[in-house]
Amino acid sequence: MELALLTGLLAAGLRLSMSIGIAALGEAVAQRSGTINVGIEGIMLVGAFLAAYGALTTGSPWGGLALAVLGGMVLAGIQAWFTIVLRTDQIVTGIAFVILGLGLSGFLFRISMGGAPSSLPAFRPLDLGPLTALPLVGPVLFGQNILL
Protein backbone atom coordinates (compact mmCIF):
# COMPACT_ATOMS: atom_id res chain seq x y z
CA MET A 1 0.00 0.00 0.00
CA GLU A 2 1.19 3.47 -0.70
CA LEU A 3 2.54 5.34 2.29
CA ALA A 4 0.18 8.31 1.85
CA LEU A 5 -2.84 6.01 1.76
CA LEU A 6 -1.69 4.06 4.80
CA THR A 7 -1.04 7.29 6.68
CA GLY A 8 -4.51 8.60 5.86
CA LEU A 9 -6.15 5.33 6.83
CA LEU A 10 -4.39 5.07 10.19
CA ALA A 11 -4.95 8.75 11.02
CA ALA A 12 -8.65 8.51 10.18
CA GLY A 13 -8.98 5.28 12.13
CA LEU A 14 -7.47 6.85 15.20
CA ARG A 15 -9.56 9.99 14.78
CA LEU A 16 -12.84 8.08 14.43
CA SER A 17 -12.02 5.83 17.36
CA MET A 18 -11.98 8.88 19.62
CA SER A 19 -15.74 9.29 20.03
CA ILE A 20 -16.30 5.62 20.81
CA GLY A 21 -13.22 5.53 23.01
CA ILE A 22 -14.29 8.46 25.18
CA ALA A 23 -17.83 7.08 25.51
CA ALA A 24 -16.45 3.65 26.38
CA LEU A 25 -14.30 5.27 29.06
CA GLY A 26 -17.47 6.79 30.54
CA GLU A 27 -19.30 3.48 30.39
CA ALA A 28 -16.36 1.78 32.10
CA VAL A 29 -16.62 4.24 35.00
CA ALA A 30 -20.34 3.47 35.35
CA GLN A 31 -19.78 -0.29 35.15
CA ARG A 32 -17.09 -0.16 37.83
CA SER A 33 -19.62 1.28 40.25
CA GLY A 34 -21.93 -1.62 39.40
CA THR A 35 -24.35 0.38 37.29
CA ILE A 36 -25.03 -0.10 33.61
CA ASN A 37 -25.63 2.99 31.51
CA VAL A 38 -27.70 1.89 28.53
CA GLY A 39 -28.65 5.52 27.87
CA ILE A 40 -25.16 6.48 26.75
CA GLU A 41 -26.26 6.57 23.10
CA GLY A 42 -28.93 9.18 23.91
CA ILE A 43 -26.47 11.26 25.91
CA MET A 44 -23.96 11.11 23.05
CA LEU A 45 -26.60 12.33 20.60
CA VAL A 46 -27.53 15.28 22.80
CA GLY A 47 -23.84 16.00 23.36
CA ALA A 48 -23.26 16.08 19.61
CA PHE A 49 -26.09 18.55 19.15
CA LEU A 50 -24.94 20.76 22.03
CA ALA A 51 -21.36 20.77 20.76
CA ALA A 52 -22.51 21.96 17.34
CA TYR A 53 -24.89 24.51 18.84
CA GLY A 54 -22.35 25.79 21.38
CA ALA A 55 -19.61 26.05 18.76
CA LEU A 56 -21.91 28.00 16.46
CA THR A 57 -23.14 30.46 19.10
CA THR A 58 -19.85 31.05 20.93
CA GLY A 59 -17.77 30.88 17.77
CA SER A 60 -15.29 28.54 19.42
CA PRO A 61 -15.12 24.75 19.52
CA TRP A 62 -14.26 25.04 23.24
CA GLY A 63 -17.66 26.61 23.91
CA GLY A 64 -19.30 23.66 22.19
CA LEU A 65 -17.20 21.21 24.18
CA ALA A 66 -18.14 22.88 27.46
CA LEU A 67 -21.85 22.95 26.62
CA ALA A 68 -21.81 19.30 25.53
CA VAL A 69 -20.06 18.15 28.70
CA LEU A 70 -22.47 20.18 30.83
CA GLY A 71 -25.51 18.85 28.99
CA GLY A 72 -24.26 15.28 29.29
CA MET A 73 -23.84 15.74 33.03
CA VAL A 74 -27.35 17.13 33.42
CA LEU A 75 -28.91 14.22 31.49
CA ALA A 76 -26.81 11.64 33.32
CA GLY A 77 -27.76 13.35 36.60
CA ILE A 78 -31.46 12.93 35.84
CA GLN A 79 -30.82 9.33 34.84
CA ALA A 80 -28.94 8.68 38.09
CA TRP A 81 -31.77 10.25 40.08
CA PHE A 82 -34.21 7.78 38.49
CA THR A 83 -32.11 4.66 38.95
CA ILE A 84 -30.59 5.44 42.34
CA VAL A 85 -33.14 7.57 44.22
CA LEU A 86 -36.31 6.14 42.65
CA ARG A 87 -34.64 2.73 42.16
CA THR A 88 -36.09 2.22 38.68
CA ASP A 89 -34.75 -0.53 36.45
CA GLN A 90 -31.41 0.59 35.02
CA ILE A 91 -31.92 -0.98 31.61
CA VAL A 92 -35.45 0.34 31.12
CA THR A 93 -34.41 3.80 32.27
CA GLY A 94 -31.44 3.66 29.92
CA ILE A 95 -33.69 2.81 26.98
CA ALA A 96 -35.93 5.74 27.88
CA PHE A 97 -32.87 8.00 27.73
CA VAL A 98 -31.84 6.61 24.33
CA ILE A 99 -35.31 7.48 23.01
CA LEU A 100 -35.29 10.86 24.76
CA GLY A 101 -31.84 11.70 23.37
CA LEU A 102 -32.97 10.77 19.88
CA GLY A 103 -35.88 13.19 20.26
CA LEU A 104 -34.01 16.04 21.96
CA SER A 105 -31.16 16.11 19.45
CA GLY A 106 -33.39 15.77 16.38
CA PHE A 107 -36.03 18.23 17.56
CA LEU A 108 -33.71 20.93 18.90
CA PHE A 109 -31.42 20.67 15.87
CA ARG A 110 -34.34 21.33 13.56
CA ILE A 111 -35.75 24.28 15.47
CA SER A 112 -32.40 25.92 16.22
CA MET A 113 -30.39 25.33 13.05
CA GLY A 114 -33.12 24.49 10.59
CA GLY A 115 -32.02 20.88 10.24
CA ALA A 116 -29.51 21.77 7.56
CA PRO A 117 -25.81 21.01 7.84
CA SER A 118 -23.72 24.10 8.36
CA SER A 119 -20.02 24.58 8.75
CA LEU A 120 -18.87 24.98 12.34
CA PRO A 121 -15.77 26.30 14.05
CA ALA A 122 -13.76 23.13 14.67
CA PHE A 123 -10.59 21.99 16.39
CA ARG A 124 -7.50 22.37 14.24
CA PRO A 125 -4.95 19.59 13.89
CA LEU A 126 -2.00 20.13 16.22
CA ASP A 127 1.36 21.04 14.77
CA LEU A 128 4.14 19.72 16.95
CA GLY A 129 6.92 20.77 14.60
CA PRO A 130 9.47 18.04 13.95
CA LEU A 131 7.29 15.34 15.53
CA THR A 132 4.46 16.01 13.10
CA ALA A 133 6.90 16.06 10.21
CA LEU A 134 7.98 12.44 10.79
CA PRO A 135 6.85 10.16 8.00
CA LEU A 136 3.86 7.88 8.81
CA VAL A 137 4.11 8.25 12.60
CA GLY A 138 3.94 12.06 12.44
CA PRO A 139 0.49 12.63 10.95
CA VAL A 140 -0.94 9.53 12.62
CA LEU A 141 0.18 10.22 16.19
CA PHE A 142 1.12 13.90 16.30
CA GLY A 143 -1.08 15.50 13.65
CA GLN A 144 -4.42 14.87 15.38
CA ASN A 145 -6.53 17.52 17.06
CA ILE A 146 -6.09 18.33 20.73
CA LEU A 147 -8.98 16.18 22.02
CA LEU A 148 -7.24 13.01 20.97
Added chain:
Amino acid sequence: MSGLALRQGAILALALLVPSLFVMLAGKDPVATWGVLLGYTLGSWDGFSDVLVRAIPLTLLGLGVAVAFRGGIFNIGGEGQLIAGAVLAVAASPLLQGLGWFALPLYLLAGMLGGAAAGGVVGWLRTRYSANEIIVTILMNYVFLQLLTWVIRGPLQEPMGFLPRSFVIGDGLKLGLLDAGSRLHAGLFVAVAAAVVLQVFLTRSAFGFGLDVIGRSAEVARYAGIRPARLVVLGLLLSGALGGLAGAVEIAGVFHRLEDNFAAGLGLSAIAVALMAGLRPALIPFTAILFGIFHVGSGALQRQLSLPFPLVWIVQGVVILAFLAARAVQAQHGRRS
Protein backbone atom coordinates in the same frame (compact mmCIF):
# COMPACT_ATOMS: atom_id res chain seq x y z
CA MET B 1 -53.74 7.18 49.73
CA SER B 2 -54.47 10.80 48.83
CA GLY B 3 -50.77 11.59 49.15
CA LEU B 4 -50.02 8.87 46.61
CA ALA B 5 -52.73 10.08 44.23
CA LEU B 6 -51.42 13.61 44.56
CA ARG B 7 -47.85 12.60 43.71
CA GLN B 8 -48.94 10.47 40.78
CA GLY B 9 -51.04 13.36 39.52
CA ALA B 10 -47.99 15.59 39.75
CA ILE B 11 -45.98 13.08 37.70
CA LEU B 12 -48.69 13.00 35.03
CA ALA B 13 -48.78 16.82 34.91
CA LEU B 14 -45.00 16.89 34.54
CA ALA B 15 -45.18 14.33 31.72
CA LEU B 16 -47.55 16.64 29.84
CA LEU B 17 -45.58 19.76 30.74
CA VAL B 18 -42.12 18.71 29.50
CA PRO B 19 -43.11 18.05 25.85
CA SER B 20 -45.27 21.22 26.02
CA LEU B 21 -42.15 23.21 26.93
CA PHE B 22 -40.42 21.98 23.78
CA VAL B 23 -43.49 22.85 21.74
CA MET B 24 -43.32 26.40 23.15
CA LEU B 25 -39.59 26.51 22.43
CA ALA B 26 -40.51 25.92 18.79
CA GLY B 27 -42.87 28.89 19.05
CA LYS B 28 -46.16 26.98 18.97
CA ASP B 29 -49.15 26.93 21.28
CA PRO B 30 -49.09 23.71 23.37
CA VAL B 31 -52.86 23.57 23.91
CA ALA B 32 -53.51 23.79 20.18
CA THR B 33 -50.78 21.18 19.63
CA TRP B 34 -52.36 18.63 21.97
CA GLY B 35 -55.70 19.45 20.33
CA VAL B 36 -54.36 18.65 16.85
CA LEU B 37 -52.64 15.50 18.10
CA LEU B 38 -55.72 14.04 19.79
CA GLY B 39 -58.20 15.44 17.28
CA TYR B 40 -56.46 13.81 14.33
CA THR B 41 -55.55 10.47 15.90
CA LEU B 42 -58.77 9.85 17.84
CA GLY B 43 -61.24 12.19 16.19
CA SER B 44 -60.88 11.14 12.55
CA TRP B 45 -61.03 7.71 10.93
CA ASP B 46 -58.09 8.65 8.68
CA GLY B 47 -56.00 9.23 11.76
CA PHE B 48 -57.29 6.38 13.89
CA SER B 49 -56.98 3.77 11.13
CA ASP B 50 -53.34 4.83 10.72
CA VAL B 51 -52.85 4.49 14.47
CA LEU B 52 -54.10 0.90 14.22
CA VAL B 53 -51.81 0.25 11.23
CA ARG B 54 -48.84 1.35 13.36
CA ALA B 55 -50.10 -0.60 16.38
CA ILE B 56 -50.05 -3.92 14.46
CA PRO B 57 -46.24 -4.36 14.22
CA LEU B 58 -45.79 -2.71 17.63
CA THR B 59 -48.13 -5.31 19.19
CA LEU B 60 -46.41 -8.30 17.57
CA LEU B 61 -42.91 -7.02 18.30
CA GLY B 62 -43.98 -5.93 21.80
CA LEU B 63 -45.25 -9.46 22.48
CA GLY B 64 -41.85 -10.79 21.44
CA VAL B 65 -40.14 -8.39 23.84
CA ALA B 66 -42.53 -9.40 26.64
CA VAL B 67 -41.80 -13.13 26.21
CA ALA B 68 -38.05 -12.55 26.58
CA PHE B 69 -38.23 -9.91 29.33
CA ARG B 70 -40.55 -12.11 31.45
CA GLY B 71 -37.71 -14.62 31.56
CA GLY B 72 -35.22 -11.90 32.49
CA ILE B 73 -33.70 -12.11 29.00
CA PHE B 74 -33.09 -8.59 27.75
CA ASN B 75 -33.70 -9.00 24.04
CA ILE B 76 -33.03 -5.55 22.59
CA GLY B 77 -32.75 -7.10 19.11
CA GLY B 78 -36.42 -6.91 18.12
CA GLU B 79 -35.70 -4.67 15.16
CA GLY B 80 -33.06 -7.06 13.82
CA GLN B 81 -35.32 -10.07 14.28
CA LEU B 82 -38.14 -8.21 12.54
CA ILE B 83 -35.86 -7.49 9.58
CA ALA B 84 -34.60 -11.09 9.50
CA GLY B 85 -38.20 -12.32 9.35
CA ALA B 86 -39.19 -9.87 6.64
CA VAL B 87 -36.14 -10.71 4.51
CA LEU B 88 -36.64 -14.48 4.75
CA ALA B 89 -40.39 -14.15 4.04
CA VAL B 90 -39.80 -12.02 0.95
CA ALA B 91 -36.96 -14.28 -0.21
CA ALA B 92 -39.29 -17.29 0.09
CA SER B 93 -42.25 -15.53 -1.55
CA PRO B 94 -41.46 -16.50 -5.21
CA LEU B 95 -41.46 -20.19 -4.18
CA LEU B 96 -44.98 -19.87 -2.82
CA GLN B 97 -46.65 -18.90 -6.09
CA GLY B 98 -49.55 -21.08 -7.16
CA LEU B 99 -50.24 -22.53 -3.74
CA GLY B 100 -53.59 -20.72 -3.42
CA TRP B 101 -54.81 -19.75 0.04
CA PHE B 102 -52.10 -21.89 1.59
CA ALA B 103 -49.37 -19.49 0.46
CA LEU B 104 -50.07 -16.74 3.01
CA PRO B 105 -49.71 -18.94 6.13
CA LEU B 106 -46.49 -20.37 4.69
CA TYR B 107 -45.22 -16.86 4.00
CA LEU B 108 -45.94 -15.81 7.59
CA LEU B 109 -44.29 -19.01 8.81
CA ALA B 110 -41.18 -18.12 6.81
CA GLY B 111 -41.15 -14.77 8.60
CA MET B 112 -41.39 -16.48 11.98
CA LEU B 113 -38.58 -18.86 11.04
CA GLY B 114 -36.33 -15.98 10.04
CA GLY B 115 -36.96 -14.15 13.29
CA ALA B 116 -36.64 -17.33 15.36
CA ALA B 117 -33.29 -18.11 13.76
CA ALA B 118 -32.05 -14.62 14.61
CA GLY B 119 -33.28 -14.97 18.19
CA GLY B 120 -32.08 -18.55 18.54
CA VAL B 121 -28.50 -17.60 17.73
CA VAL B 122 -28.57 -15.21 20.67
CA GLY B 123 -29.97 -17.94 22.94
CA TRP B 124 -27.23 -20.30 21.85
CA LEU B 125 -24.50 -17.68 22.42
CA ARG B 126 -25.88 -16.89 25.85
CA THR B 127 -26.29 -20.44 27.11
CA ARG B 128 -23.20 -21.94 25.44
CA TYR B 129 -20.72 -19.08 25.93
CA SER B 130 -22.56 -16.98 28.57
CA ALA B 131 -22.49 -14.01 26.21
CA ASN B 132 -24.35 -10.94 27.44
CA GLU B 133 -27.59 -10.95 25.44
CA ILE B 134 -28.01 -7.17 25.69
CA ILE B 135 -24.77 -6.52 23.86
CA VAL B 136 -25.26 -9.38 21.39
CA THR B 137 -28.78 -8.28 20.43
CA ILE B 138 -27.83 -4.60 20.09
CA LEU B 139 -24.96 -5.55 17.77
CA MET B 140 -27.12 -8.04 15.82
CA ASN B 141 -29.49 -5.17 14.98
CA TYR B 142 -26.71 -3.62 12.92
CA VAL B 143 -25.92 -6.94 11.27
CA PHE B 144 -29.49 -7.39 10.07
CA LEU B 145 -29.79 -3.75 9.07
CA GLN B 146 -26.75 -4.25 6.82
CA LEU B 147 -28.23 -7.53 5.54
CA LEU B 148 -31.34 -5.60 4.48
CA THR B 149 -29.32 -2.87 2.77
CA TRP B 150 -27.42 -5.56 0.90
CA VAL B 151 -30.29 -7.81 -0.27
CA ILE B 152 -32.33 -4.93 -1.68
CA ARG B 153 -29.31 -3.86 -3.73
CA GLY B 154 -28.29 -7.40 -4.61
CA PRO B 155 -30.09 -10.75 -4.69
CA LEU B 156 -33.62 -9.50 -3.95
CA GLN B 157 -33.54 -6.22 -5.87
CA GLU B 158 -36.48 -5.38 -8.17
CA PRO B 159 -36.05 -6.72 -11.73
CA MET B 160 -35.48 -3.20 -13.14
CA GLY B 161 -32.49 -2.83 -10.84
CA PHE B 162 -32.83 0.94 -10.44
CA LEU B 163 -33.99 1.64 -6.92
CA PRO B 164 -32.74 0.02 -3.71
CA ARG B 165 -35.89 -2.00 -3.04
CA SER B 166 -37.03 -5.59 -3.56
CA PHE B 167 -39.54 -7.00 -6.05
CA VAL B 168 -43.21 -6.85 -5.05
CA ILE B 169 -44.56 -9.96 -3.31
CA GLY B 170 -47.31 -11.93 -5.09
CA ASP B 171 -50.89 -10.67 -4.87
CA GLY B 172 -51.94 -13.77 -2.95
CA LEU B 173 -49.47 -12.89 -0.19
CA LYS B 174 -50.77 -9.38 0.45
CA LEU B 175 -52.95 -8.96 3.51
CA GLY B 176 -56.29 -7.55 2.38
CA LEU B 177 -57.44 -4.05 3.31
CA LEU B 178 -60.31 -4.00 5.79
CA ASP B 179 -61.60 -0.72 4.45
CA ALA B 180 -60.83 0.50 0.95
CA GLY B 181 -60.48 4.12 2.13
CA SER B 182 -57.72 3.49 4.65
CA ARG B 183 -54.47 1.53 4.99
CA LEU B 184 -55.88 -0.75 7.70
CA HIS B 185 -55.15 -4.38 6.76
CA ALA B 186 -55.97 -7.90 7.96
CA GLY B 187 -52.77 -8.00 10.02
CA LEU B 188 -54.97 -6.53 12.75
CA PHE B 189 -56.47 -10.00 13.29
CA VAL B 190 -53.02 -11.59 13.39
CA ALA B 191 -51.92 -9.12 16.08
CA VAL B 192 -55.04 -9.55 18.23
CA ALA B 193 -54.96 -13.34 17.90
CA ALA B 194 -51.26 -13.39 18.87
CA ALA B 195 -51.96 -11.30 21.97
CA VAL B 196 -54.79 -13.61 23.09
CA VAL B 197 -52.82 -16.80 22.44
CA LEU B 198 -49.75 -15.49 24.28
CA GLN B 199 -51.78 -14.27 27.24
CA VAL B 200 -53.18 -17.79 27.70
CA PHE B 201 -49.90 -19.52 26.87
CA LEU B 202 -47.70 -17.43 29.19
CA THR B 203 -50.05 -17.53 32.18
CA ARG B 204 -51.36 -21.11 31.88
CA SER B 205 -48.52 -23.26 30.51
CA ALA B 206 -45.56 -24.83 32.24
CA PHE B 207 -43.31 -22.95 29.81
CA GLY B 208 -44.80 -19.59 30.81
CA PHE B 209 -44.47 -20.42 34.50
CA GLY B 210 -40.88 -21.56 34.07
CA LEU B 211 -40.07 -18.35 32.23
CA ASP B 212 -41.50 -16.28 35.11
CA VAL B 213 -39.43 -18.28 37.59
CA ILE B 214 -36.11 -17.85 35.75
CA GLY B 215 -37.02 -14.18 35.32
CA ARG B 216 -37.05 -13.83 39.10
CA SER B 217 -34.14 -16.12 39.98
CA ALA B 218 -32.19 -18.70 38.01
CA GLU B 219 -31.11 -20.28 41.32
CA VAL B 220 -34.68 -20.92 42.43
CA ALA B 221 -35.44 -22.30 38.98
CA ARG B 222 -32.61 -24.82 39.17
CA TYR B 223 -33.68 -25.82 42.69
CA ALA B 224 -37.22 -26.40 41.41
CA GLY B 225 -35.89 -28.65 38.66
CA ILE B 226 -36.32 -26.12 35.85
CA ARG B 227 -33.43 -25.99 33.41
CA PRO B 228 -32.81 -22.32 32.66
CA ALA B 229 -30.66 -22.94 29.57
CA ARG B 230 -33.46 -24.72 27.70
CA LEU B 231 -35.98 -22.05 28.63
CA VAL B 232 -33.65 -19.23 27.62
CA VAL B 233 -33.19 -20.72 24.15
CA LEU B 234 -36.91 -21.48 23.74
CA GLY B 235 -37.83 -18.03 25.04
CA LEU B 236 -35.52 -16.32 22.56
CA LEU B 237 -36.78 -18.55 19.71
CA LEU B 238 -40.38 -17.55 20.49
CA SER B 239 -39.43 -13.91 21.03
CA GLY B 240 -37.59 -13.82 17.71
CA ALA B 241 -40.43 -15.64 15.93
CA LEU B 242 -42.88 -12.94 17.02
CA GLY B 243 -40.50 -10.25 15.79
CA GLY B 244 -40.15 -12.06 12.47
CA LEU B 245 -43.93 -12.38 12.23
CA ALA B 246 -44.19 -8.62 12.78
CA GLY B 247 -41.79 -8.09 9.88
CA ALA B 248 -43.63 -10.43 7.52
CA VAL B 249 -47.00 -8.85 8.42
CA GLU B 250 -45.66 -5.32 7.96
CA ILE B 251 -44.43 -6.21 4.46
CA ALA B 252 -47.60 -8.13 3.51
CA GLY B 253 -49.91 -5.44 4.87
CA VAL B 254 -48.22 -2.10 4.20
CA PHE B 255 -45.09 -2.11 2.04
CA HIS B 256 -45.55 -5.20 -0.20
CA ARG B 257 -41.76 -5.13 -0.80
CA LEU B 258 -38.55 -4.62 1.17
CA GLU B 259 -37.28 -1.05 1.40
CA ASP B 260 -34.61 0.82 3.33
CA ASN B 261 -35.78 1.90 6.77
CA PHE B 262 -39.12 0.12 6.64
CA ALA B 263 -38.61 -0.90 10.25
CA ALA B 264 -37.06 2.33 11.53
CA GLY B 265 -37.90 3.04 15.14
CA LEU B 266 -40.08 -0.02 15.72
CA GLY B 267 -37.54 -1.83 17.88
CA LEU B 268 -37.18 0.84 20.55
CA SER B 269 -40.88 1.66 20.64
CA ALA B 270 -41.80 -2.02 21.00
CA ILE B 271 -39.66 -2.31 24.13
CA ALA B 272 -41.49 0.67 25.61
CA VAL B 273 -44.84 -0.84 24.56
CA ALA B 274 -44.09 -4.14 26.33
CA LEU B 275 -42.78 -2.47 29.49
CA MET B 276 -45.69 -0.10 29.86
CA ALA B 277 -48.07 -3.05 29.56
CA GLY B 278 -46.23 -4.56 32.53
CA LEU B 279 -45.17 -7.41 30.16
CA ARG B 280 -48.80 -8.64 30.18
CA PRO B 281 -49.70 -9.79 26.63
CA ALA B 282 -53.38 -8.86 26.97
CA LEU B 283 -52.49 -5.22 27.65
CA ILE B 284 -49.89 -4.90 24.90
CA PRO B 285 -52.35 -4.06 22.06
CA PHE B 286 -53.55 -1.09 24.11
CA THR B 287 -50.11 0.33 24.87
CA ALA B 288 -49.28 -0.29 21.19
CA ILE B 289 -52.24 1.92 20.26
CA LEU B 290 -50.96 4.59 22.68
CA PHE B 291 -47.56 4.63 20.95
CA GLY B 292 -49.33 4.51 17.60
CA ILE B 293 -51.12 7.72 18.62
CA PHE B 294 -47.79 9.40 19.40
CA HIS B 295 -46.33 8.30 16.08
CA VAL B 296 -49.26 9.22 13.83
CA GLY B 297 -49.94 12.35 15.90
CA SER B 298 -46.38 13.61 15.42
CA GLY B 299 -46.80 13.14 11.68
CA ALA B 300 -49.95 15.27 11.81
CA LEU B 301 -48.17 17.94 13.87
CA GLN B 302 -45.38 18.08 11.31
CA ARG B 303 -47.87 18.49 8.44
CA GLN B 304 -50.27 20.90 10.12
CA LEU B 305 -48.06 22.93 12.50
CA SER B 306 -44.63 22.16 10.96
CA LEU B 307 -43.34 20.88 14.29
CA PRO B 308 -40.28 18.64 13.76
CA PHE B 309 -41.14 14.93 13.80
CA PRO B 310 -38.53 13.91 16.45
CA LEU B 311 -40.99 15.37 18.98
CA VAL B 312 -42.44 11.86 19.01
CA TRP B 313 -39.26 10.54 20.63
CA ILE B 314 -39.31 13.25 23.29
CA VAL B 315 -42.91 12.36 24.15
CA GLN B 316 -42.12 8.64 24.23
CA GLY B 317 -39.03 9.08 26.41
CA VAL B 318 -40.87 11.30 28.86
CA VAL B 319 -43.86 8.93 29.01
CA ILE B 320 -41.62 5.97 29.86
CA LEU B 321 -39.83 7.97 32.57
CA ALA B 322 -43.14 9.17 34.00
CA PHE B 323 -44.38 5.59 34.04
CA LEU B 324 -41.23 4.46 35.86
CA ALA B 325 -41.53 7.32 38.37
CA ALA B 326 -45.20 6.57 39.04
CA ARG B 327 -44.38 2.94 39.71
CA ALA B 328 -41.45 3.86 41.95
CA VAL B 329 -43.64 6.20 43.98
CA GLN B 330 -46.19 3.43 44.36
CA ALA B 331 -43.52 0.98 45.51
CA GLN B 332 -42.21 3.47 48.09
CA HIS B 333 -45.75 3.99 49.32
CA GLY B 334 -46.21 0.23 49.63
CA ARG B 335 -43.04 -0.12 51.71
CA ARG B 336 -44.07 2.60 54.14
CA SER B 337 -47.63 1.46 54.86
